[in-house]
Amino acid sequence: MASNEVGISGRLRVVRVLSNGKRRYDPVDKDRLIDAALEPGVSIAGLALAHGINANQLQNWIRLRQRRQGSEKASAVAPNIAASAFVEVVEAAAVVCPPEPPSLPSQQKSARIRLKASLPNGVRLELEGADMQALSAMIAALGAL
Template sequence: MTLDILKGSGGLRAVKVLSNGKRRFDPVEKDRLIDAAMKPGVSVARLALAHGVNANQLRNWVKLRRDRQAQGGLTVVAGQETSAFVPVVAVLPISRQPDMPARPSSAGMRVIASLPNGVRLELEDVDERALSAMIEVLGRCNVPAG
């Protein structure tokens, strides 16, 4: 029986029906139906309905086929084998303006901060960047008076 897959010329031929009602389909016709369902723009639900198969069953067959192809590392696209790996292109980093030369920090700089909740913070030999970051963080804190 030749099966015009996309036009739905009839149901998918069952080669065996089990005692619980499950059907086993002709593997060649089933493969052609899965191939047709994997084509872009094809409605899997319409294709399944036209061939007497549950749409979820056909989706499951398609998923299993894709998983099997992904496991193999190669997929077949229009008769060509393509690698499952994407080529990586190395790009040079964007050139940036050189950082401003660091000003010499004051040796022996000491900062003491007493917070309203009684916490006392002492910093010694701190560079200006770290001190600036610390002040910014402390400024964002809403510390209740203790």
């Protein structure tokens, strides 16, 4: 592909040279060069050579753009999804317990539940007959892992 097809003639325009010798290129020309490199059948090495940059540098610019575009697509689909400390609950069902003998009024009855979960490392957890307090403690302990 000829350099005039890219819209850039010759070398990329350097807009700034840092004290460590690194160059900053014109972002518009850089984007055009990356667009040209992404065209089918284009030699990235040949294109980089024609514009006075290292082929590895051009390849890094292409990767950076593709990552940026991938993260923009992901954030557009799910903008505020963060990794959760909780594990997915596979099955939760109420357990029917036989009636207990009458107790003192100070004792409070609570619902008993059964919990089954599969952890990402393959461990399976089953908790049966626990009250809400025990379940909360279990979830807090798993969240701390």
